[in-house]
Amino acid sequence: xxxxxxxxxxxxxxxxxxxxxxxxxxxxxxxxxxxxxxxxxxxxxxxxxxxxxxxxxxxxxxxxxxxxxxxxxxxxxxxxxxxxxxxxxxxxxxxxxxxxxxxxxxxxxxxxxxxxxxxxxxxxxxxxxxxxxxxxxxxxxxxxxxxxxxxxxxxxxxxxxxxxxxxxxxxxxxxxxxxxxxxxxxxxxxxxxxxxxxxxxxxxxxxxxxxxxxxxxxxxxxxxxxxxxxxxxxxxxxxxxxxxxxxxxxxxxxxxxxxxxxxxxxxxxxxxxxxxxxxxxxxxxxxxxxxxxxxxxxxxxxxxxxxxxxxxxxxxxxxxxxxxxxxxxxxxxxxxxxxxxxxxxxxxxxxxxxxxxxxxxxxxxxxxxxxxxxxxxxxxxxxxxxxxxxxxxxxxxxx
Ligand code: PMP
Ligand code: GLU
Numbered sequence: 406x407x408x409x410x411x412x413x414x415x416x417x418x419x420x421x422x423x424x425x426x427x428x429x430x431x432x433x434x435x436x437x438x439x440x441x442x443x444x445x446x447x448x449x450x451x452x453x454x455x456x457x458x459x460x461x462x463x464x465x466x467x468x469x470x471x472x473x474x475x476x477x478x479x480x481x482x483x484x485x486x487x488x489x490x491x492x493x494x495x496x497x498x499x500x501x502x503x504x505x506x507x508x509x510x511x512x513x514x515x516x517x518x519x520x521x522x523x524x525x526x527x528x529x530x531x532x533x534x535x536x537x538x539x540x541x542x543x544x545x546x547x548x549x550x551x552x553x554x555x556x557x558x559x560x561x562x563x564x565x566x567x568x569x570x571x572x573x574x575x576x577x578x579x580x581x582x583x584x585x586x587x588x589x590x591x592x593x594x595x596x597x598x599x600x601x602x603x604x605x606x607x608x609x610x611x612x613x614x615x616x617x618x619x620x621x622x623x624x625x626x627x628x629x630x631x632x633x634x635x636x637x638x639x640x641x642x643x644x645x646x647x648x649x650x651x652x653x654x655x656x657x658x659x660x661x662x663x664x665x666x667x668x669x670x671x672x673x674x675x676x677x678x679x680x681x682x683x684x685x686x687x688x689x690x691x692x693x694x695x696x697x698x699x700x701x702x703x704x705x706x707x708x709x710x711x712x713x714x715x716x717x718x719x720x721x722x723x724x725x726x727x728x729x730x731x732x733x734x735x736x737x738x739x740x741x742x743x744x745x746x747x748x749x750x751x752x753x754x755x756x757x758x759x760x761x762x763x764x765x766x767x768x769x770x771x772x773x774x775x776x777x778x779x780x781x782x783x784x785x786x787x788x789x790x791x792x793x794x795x796x797x798x799x800x801x802x803x804x
Pocket of ligand 1: 504505531577581641642643648653
């Protein structure tokens with residue numbers, strides 16, 4: 406007898422970003438030298454004062470269950486962070502600390518969506534959004550945006566997608582995978598439509614501290630006074646403090662929604678790791694120079710990647726204002742022969758590129774944008790230089 410997988414889980418795609426990174430790790434383990442530009446994860450070590458706080462937490466005996474929704478000190482630190490950086494007023498009862506931002510997104514969607522609700526997701530979108538929406542029984546409504554508009558959702562595109570079933574807009578800025586960031590004015594135009602149609606917003610702001618060229622970032626609830634009560638903000642330590650493995654993320658939401666998420670979490674995972682919570686506390690309350698240093702280094706790499714890509718004929722890419730991704734249009738190089746093998750789509754292209762050149766990237770199709778390849782520049786300059794040499798060489802080998 407073969408167990409049958411449920412309809413909901415059987416219908417999910419595995420995370421393509423994690424799958425490509427697993428493939429890269431597998432090839433590395435087999436002895437090949439692989440340049441991994443697939444997964445979006447800072448290559449810096451977690452700053453040492455944060456690691457020391459984790460050691461101190463263990464020594465102090467913080468090795469037991471905590472409140473399921475997170476320790477009060479960390480909730481308070483999250484509140485203080487959004488107050489300091491955005492002037493927003495939240496109370497600790499509006500914060501839920503979860504096992505990474507991905508888990509916070511899952512909690513948020515599970516807390517507010519009912520089957521048959523529609524969720525508007527601008528494409529290209531981060532791989533997990535559509536699947537986490539599906540897991541609630543709600544329906545992802547994918548709205549294609551255009552490269553010439555920097556892949557930002559235009560007000561008219563947003564309006565056209567709204568139906569009586571629309572419940573929520575899922576917005577990621579700075580955006581994974583496109584690397585673009587909404588200006589305050591652009592986001593305000595979307596915010597007005599949200600208010601007009603009485604919608605909710607899930608604002609994924611996990612890259613809000615990785616915005617370049619001194620551009621300001623407008624947190625979604627700051628756009629209009631009425632937005633705080635209809636927005637769930639997602640953030641966490643993974644990207645800002647190079648803490649992907651520690652698995653701490655959070656949400657800020659209306660208190661009754663936070664209570665619902667906390668209740669859900671108390672049944673499904675209990676608290677996120679107690680030690681990681683104390684480390685995250687040190688990240689938020691400790692010196693912030695490390696954030697600026699990492700941002701400066703990412704900006705330097707961004708400049709390099711942009712300059713290298715601009716020199717490759719017939720590729721294009723949106724502005725690279727935030728996060729650490731280049732989203733490259735390689736459609737002119739599809740339907741061509743690579744060493745006698747015709748490659749028609751980016752999934753095959755990325756696999757062939759990995760097999761032949763040893764560079765891991767992620768296919769645009771995983772983000773709802775065929776024709777594009779995502780390169781993460783959260784890698785060393787040496788790795789980027791060599792990976793881009795191979796990227797260019799492989800593209801130009803197409804006949
Ligand atoms: N949102 C976006 C847009 C991301 O790129 C990521 C990266 N993993 C996450 C959420 C989840 O982050 P975490 O590692 O904290 O779960
Ligand atoms: N968010 C990162 C990425 O897009 C990490 C992988 C994941 O969580 O899917 O590559």
